[in-house]
Amino acid sequence: MSSVKKIQITFDCAEPERVGRFWCAALGYVPPQPPEGFDTWDAFTESLPPEQRGSWFAASDPEGVGPRMYFQRVPEGKVVKNRLHLDIRVGTGLVGEERLAALEAEATRLVALGATRGRLLLADEENESCQNMQDVEGNEFCLD
Known part of the structure; x- marks a missing residue:
């Protein structure tokens, strides 16, 4: 029997920090601490060659349960x-109007984020209601 592996979800995108910050706000994730020797991410970014600035962003579940998310410029x-x-599982266990209300509330919150x-x-007969959405760069996701 093999062990469960940790995974990272990687997004190809034009603006990694913009997409990453959207997903941080959507999921309650946080960016990592700046690399050793730097007080802020801005200080670290300024130390990079211009072509590498803004080329990636990362986000993690602060509880350490969910997968790390990585956003890379392509x-x-x-x-x-x-x-x-x-x-995004916002309606788990809910049915009918109660589920629709939960989906609507989360959709409204995420639209405000972009x-x-x-x-x-x-x-x-087979599936509960769900709301299709797109993030700030058009990547599809569902509110389930």
């Missing part, structure tokens, strides 16, 4: 639907 833009997406609301998928 030259190409997003052109197709994600093959993998995150579900997300875009997508299609609301209503419950059917």
Whole structure:
């Protein structure tokens, strides 16, 4: 039997810090402490060659339970639907109007952070309702 491995979720993006800070606010994650020898991330960034500044950002669950998230700058833009997406579980155990209210409250909060609301998928015989969303660079995710 193999052991469970820790994972990191990596986003390719144009503006790593902008996308990373959105996900910090969405999930309650925090950026790591600045590297040893630097009081702030700005001081560290200024020490880098210009082409490396702003090339990445990281975020972690402050409780240490969830996976680390890493955001890396890539030259190409997003052109197709994600093959993998995150579900933010805000309606677990809720059904009907109570679930819809929880999805709506979280969608409203995330839109204020820069997300875009997508299609609301209503419950059917197999699935509960969920809200499709996009982050600040168009990466799809769901409120579930």
